[in-house]
Amino acid sequence: MNLISRLVREEEGQGLVEYGLILALVSVVAIGALTLMGSGVNDVFTQVTGSL
Secondary structure, eight states: OHHHHHHHHHHHHHHHHHHHHHHHHHHHHHHHHHHHHHHHHHHHHHHHHHHO
16 A cells, blocks of 8 residues: 555656656747847837837
């Protein structure tokens, strides 16, 4: 019984770690994309606010 309860807890921990790694990867990609396209995005927002 102890073994089964430990296995269930370990799988939940593994899932949590996987979600954390996915979140970290998405964050790194988003930051990288914003860094590379930052000035272009800023120019677009400037044009949009200027036309309003």
